[in-house]
Amino acid sequence: MEKLIQALPKTELHLHIEGTLEPSLMLELSRKHKVNLPYTNVEEIQKAYNFEDLQSFLDLYYLGASVLVDEDDFYQLMWQYLLKCKEQNIVHTEIMFDPQTHTLRGITFETFMTGFTRAIEDAKQQWGQSSLLIMSFLRHLSEQEAIDTLNAAKPFLKHIKIVGLDSSELGNPPEKFATVFKQAKDLGLLCVAHAGEEGPAEYIWQALNLLHVDRIDHGVRSSEDPKLIETLVKLKMPLTVCPLSNTKLCVFDDMKQHNILDLLNQDVLVTVNSDDPSYFGGYLNENYLALHEALGLTQDQLIAIVKNGFTGSFLPAKDKQYWLQEIDKVENLILP
Numbered sequence: 001m002e003k004l005i006q007a008l009p010k011t012e013l014h015l016h017i018e019g020t021l022e023p024s025l026m027l028e029l030s031r032k033h034k035v036n037l038p039y040t041n042v043e044e045i046q047k048a049y050n051f052e053d054l055q056s057f058l059d060l061y062y063l064g065a066s067v068l069v070d071e072d073d074f075y076q077l078m079w080q081y082l083l084k085c086k087e088q089n090i091v092h093t094e095i096m097f098d099p100q101t102h103t104l105r106g107i108t109f110e111t112f113m114t115g116f117t118r119a120i121e122d123a124k125q126q127w128g129q130s131s132l133l134i135m136s137f138l139r140h141l142s143e144q145e146a147i148d149t150l151n152a153a154k155p156f157l158k159h160i161k162i163v164g165l166d167s168s169e170l171g172n173p174p175e176k177f178a179t180v181f182k183q184a185k186d187l188g189l190l191c192v193a194h195a196g197e198e199g200p201a202e203y204i205w206q207a208l209n210l211l212h213v214d215r216i217d218h219g220v221r222s223s224e225d226p227k228l229i230e231t232l233v234k235l236k237m238p239l240t241v242c243p244l245s246n247t248k249l250c251v252f253d254d255m256k257q258h259n260i261l262d263l264l265n266q267d268v269l270v271t272v273n274s275d276d277p278s279y280f281g282g283y284l285n286e287n288y289l290a291l292h293e294a295l296g297l298t299q300d301q302l303i304a305i306v307k308n309g310f311t312g313s314f315l316p317a318k319d320k321q322y323w324l325q326e327i328d329k330v331e332n333l334i335l336p
């Protein structure tokens with residue numbers, strides 16, 4: 001199984017670049033910029049990564065991101081993740097970043113966008129890495145701040161084709177951001193939103209009906225509402241599911257209780273993703289492996305989910321077609 005997971009060309013559609021900050025780079029940058037952290041070594045950081053819910057994680061995630069200051073920091077962060085894509089055979093990735101986490105600390109759009117896009121361009125040149133950027137609004141902040149962020153991003157829209165919505169879900173429903181998502185749509189941007197991670201199925205309905213999203217991030221609580229499942233299937237609406245994240249943040253007590261295969265069996269277009277891999281103990285391939293070990297994910301199910309990753313991506317149709325055929329080739333080579 002490990003061999004097949006590795007050999008298949010894959011997508012990653014739900015990945016926060018700030019969530020790839022490895023403890024070693026965090027420490028190195030904290031020293032470089034003299035940012036005070038409550039840790040002195042990698043072990044102390046790893047010990048702190050014991051979360052009881054989304055908010056307890058977000059508190060450490062925003063603290064960690066405070067070491068990202070200059071353009072080279074953002075380049076390094078993105079470059080390390082793109083190297084991981086190469087290593088794990090992730091041929092196409094759609095990467096979220098949180099501008100407000102940085103602009104609120106006085107870091108300019110120019111600084112992080114230049115670092116990110118330089119790394120993305122280098123990876124494209126060196127091994128043909130395909131990447132898109134998703135600019136995510138922080139939902140614990142006001143809609144006006146999201147609108148200000150969209151306006152600040154206007155000079156960079158050549159590099160940003162998608163907007164998203166993340167951070168503390170409970171108490172910050174999608175409806176709070178209907179105006180800014182309408183503005184993003186009017187600019188020709190595609191839209192995604194975290195919904196139904198900790199929040200109820202109602203938030204998924206709102207993301208569909210009020211934000212008019214093209215994809216749902218997480219969405220696992222959809223299983224509480226049969227009418228919603230029926231709608232997701234009818235719309236072929238992709239869900240970007242993040243198994244290790246869901247168990248680390250106690251959305252499910254145990255991987256054995258994860259509902260991704262039930263959703264797959266009901267024909268929901270589920271995909272597998274790593275969310276914040278340096279905080280949750282695994283990158284993409286480790287997420288697939290965890291599903292195999294806990295839920296008995298079969299080779300056929302693996303291939304179906306990997307194909308969903310391309311179908312649910314924002315790649316042009318001809319690229320999707322190309323990769324779906326490549327998967328069939330690998331399948332024929334490896335499977336008995």
Ligand SMILES: Nc1ncnc2[nH]cnc12
Nearest residue numbers: 016166167168194275276
């Ligand atoms: N899993 C998650 N949910 C909401 N916001 C996030 N930001 C980074 N990871 C997140």
Ligand SMILES: [Zn+2]
Nearest residue numbers: 016166217275
């Ligand atoms: Zn996420």
